[in-house]
Amino acid sequence: MKWHRCIVAALALGGCDSLPRDAEGTLDRVEAGRQFRVGLIADGGDGRALAASRAFVHRVSQATQARPDLRTGASEPLLLDLENGRLDLVVGVLAEQSPWTTEVAILQPLAEVRAPERLLVTPIARNGENRWIMLLEREAEALAPELER
Amino acid sequence: MSRASRLPPEIRADMKRAVRLEYWNLGFTASIVLVMGLVLGNSQTMKTAWIEDTLGFIPPIVFLIAVRFETRGATRNYPFGFHRVHSLAFLIAAVALASVGLLLLWDAAHTLIAREHATVGTIRLFGHSFWLGWLMIAAQLYSILPPFIIGWRELPLARRLQDEVLFTDAKMNKANWQTGAAGLAGIIGLGLGFWWADSVAAALISIGIISDGWKALRIATAELVDGVPRALGSTAPDPEARKLAAKLRKQYPGAQIRLRETGRYIHAEVCGVAPDDTQDLKALWPGDPERCWRLAQLSFVPPDRG
Numbered sequence: 001m002k003w004h005r006c007i008v009a010a011l012a013l014g015g016c017d018s019l020p021r022d023a024e025g026t027l028d029r030v031e032a033g034r035q036f037r038v039g040l041i042a043d044g045g046d047g048r049a050l051a052a053s054r055a056f057v058h059r060v061s062q063a064t065q066a067r068p069d070l071r072t073g074a075s076e077p078l079l080l081d082l083e084n085g086r087l088d089l090v091v092g093v094l095a096e097q098s099p100w101t102t103e104v105a106i107l108q109p110l111a112e113v114r115a116p117e118r119l120l121v122t123p124i125a126r127n128g129e130n131r132w133i134m135l136l137e138r139e140a141e142a143l144a145p146e147l148e149r
Numbered sequence: 150m151s152r153a154s155r156l157p158p159e160i161r162a163d164m165k166r167a168v169r170l171e172y173w174n175l176g177f178t179a180s181i182v183l184v185m186g187l188v189l190g191n192s193q194t195m196k197t198a199w200i201e202d203t204l205g206f207i208p209p210i211v212f213l214i215a216v217r218f219e220t221r222g223a224t225r226n227y228p229f230g231f232h233r234v235h236s237l238a239f240l241i242a243a244v245a246l247a248s249v250g251l252l253l254l255w256d257a258a259h260t261l262i263a264r265e266h267a268t269v270g271t272i273r274l275f276g277h278s279f280w281l282g283w284l285m286i287a288a289q290l291y292s293i294l295p296p297f298i299i300g301w302r303e304l305p306l307a308r309r310l311q312d313e314v315l316f317t318d319a320k321m322n323k324a325n326w327q328t329g330a331a332g333l334a335g336i337i338g339l340g341l342g343f344w345w346a347d348s349v350a351a352a353l354i355s356i357g358i359i360s361d362g363w364k365a366l367r368i369a370t371a372e373l374v375d376g377v378p379r380a381l382g383s384t385a386p387d388p389e390a391r392k393l394a395a396k397l398r399k400q401y402p403g404a405q406i407r408l409r410e411t412g413r414y415i416h417a418e419v420c421g422v423a424p425d426d427t428q429d430l431k432a433l434w435p436g437d438p439e440r441c442w443r444l445a446q447l448s449f450v451p452p453d454r455g
Contacts, residue, residue, distance in 0.1 A: 020342035023266050099190055105268035128266020128344050130280070137271045138278060 020130035026088055027064070027132040039078035041092020044113070049121045052147055053091040054109045056123060059139045062088070079104055082126055089136065090124040099112045100124075105133055108140055111147055155220045157442030160310055166305045167315055168216060170299060171209040174318070178205045184291055188272075188284045190268045193297060195285055197256040197351075202292060204252075205325050207245035208318035211238035216312060218413060233373075234446070235314065235412030235414035239371040242317040247326050247362025253355035257348040266344045269336070285336045293329040296322035311413040313372070316382045317330035317365050320435060322355075324358040378410040390415055391437040393444065400433075414445035 022028065038057055039048075057068050061117050069123040071078070071087070079100050081087045095107065096118045109120035123140055125133045156164055185199045208374045215238035218231040259265070272281045302324030307315035331354050337346015378390035390408050397419060398405045405420040434441035 004278070019337075020282055021340065021342035023342045023344045105270070106269065125268075126266070127268045128339075129235065129268050130339070130342075131281070133268060134271050134278075134280060140276065141273075 001002070010075060016083065018084075020134065023128035024085060024126070024133045026126065026129040027135060030064050030066050030132070035069055036060070036066050036088045037062065038068045038070050039081060039087045039090040039092075040070060040072045041063050041075045041078060041090065041094070042072045043074055043121060044093035046113060049093050049111060052121045056110055056143055057089075057147065058093055058139060059143050063135060063139055079124065082124060085126060088126070088129075088132070092121065093119050094122055094124070096120055103127070105136055107133065110140055110143065150171050155222060159439055159442050163214065163306055163309050163359050167303070167310060167312065168213065170302055170306065170389070171212050171315075171318070172211045174295075174299050174322070177299065178202060178209070181292045181295065183204075184288045188281060188288045189389060195288075195332065195336075197252060198232065198289070198292070198328055200252060201249045201328050202325060205321055208242040208314060211241045211316060212312075212314045213239065215412075217291065220447070229411075232411040232414055234370065235312075236372045236410075239313040239317065239365070241367035242321070242372060243313050243362060243369045246321050246324065246425065247300070247319055247359060249328075250355050250359070250360075250362045253328060253351050253358060257355060261345060261349040261352070262279035264344075264397055267339055267347075269339060280340070282336050282340050286291050286333060289329050289333040289336060292391030293326045293333070294436055296325040300326070311412075311440075312379065313365070315367065315436050320358075320361045320365065320382075324354075324361070327354045327358070330354075372410050375409040378408055387415075389436045389440065389443065393417065396433065396435045413443065415443050416446045416448070418448050418450060421451040421452050422449065 025093070040053055040057075061068050075090075075092065075094065078087065078090045079091075082090045083103050090104075091110075093113055094100070098106065098108065105125045106124065107123045109122040111121040113119040113121060123136050125136055168175045181202050182199065184200055185195065189195050189199060215235045218234035221231050223230040229433055260267075260309075269280065269282045269285065271278045272284060273279075274284075280336050300319040303315050303319035303322065306312070307319055328351070331347060331350035332352045338344075338346020338350075364382070364384060367384050368382070371377075371379055371384070379385065379388040387410075390410075391416065394406050394417075397417060401419050401422050404422040407418040407420065409416050409418075429446055430444050430447060431438070431441045431446065
């Protein structure tokens, strides 16, 4: 389809890799400091959820050539730290209808945990860090086939 | 008697154009609401712009309803006809315009005070991942063009038809394309990492929209409580009505002259003199003869014997 290619080419050219940028410069800092701060949510998941979270952090580490500074804890303190810029990424189990939806950027889930209610293993980033979020989304997408196996 | 033939012959062609333009307006507004709805994402700015675009349906809809009523004749229960439905439609359109301005200001202030950083992620399209912001920019560009063109075409028609609803719709279209431009600046600003850019632009634009909405509300209220006819889109007295009042004062010295507006028409009342045997409304009109249709009625209140 020619017009499909035209749209893709226009978007790629328009993008020119210049937009978006992060409001607080997370990706620049991660790449310059070769380190990113991650919170792993300890509660609510099983072994599969933890494996998916770790696999995701590993992929992000490879993509940014940065070392993850890992912290494990309950979701509330980790998400508060993320919102206030003390963490760059939180990964773990979160309810589908989480009250945090507007406070932080909840990305596409990596996996689903069977429970009485639907729980999702999902990467969570700080709002407005759009370039960093794009990278996380790309890595989550690339990891999906691996997790499905 | 057909409905259209109940309109003054001088404005029938313009009214036909205005009705056609409003149907185009509705069609384009629907397409904008659809396109914007598809790329809303998590952006609050886009959501607000989408709500404003939805409010843009109100003026054309009330205009089309008012025109249908206006061309109905008087009935037993409505012996004065339905000219005043137009005044009611004007009030509704004015409320919609003022609401757009207030909504925009509230959203901008809320975002700035709460320091909300909008997240715009990626979208998968034709097998590739793109920043959703590019599609938002395309949608915002599309949302600017139709209201800009339609609003620009509505203004001369509103003047010739002396139509406050159409005039308010032109202002609503202006509000919509300006909001689109602010949204565009906002998405680009967001892409550059300036989270506050769109809110500042939206807050500045909202001041003009609130001012237009407030003015329209004052004129609509004046019309509904039988105030002196106002100039189109202004709270100042209508110059044509002022000339008419002066002419009537000269023709009926000592009488009290009262003018009021029902929709696009002027009703004049001469109080304190005996009525003429016959009257020629066209000859009474002091301004452009092409606009003599505005004087719809001249009535007399004879002096009280007591």
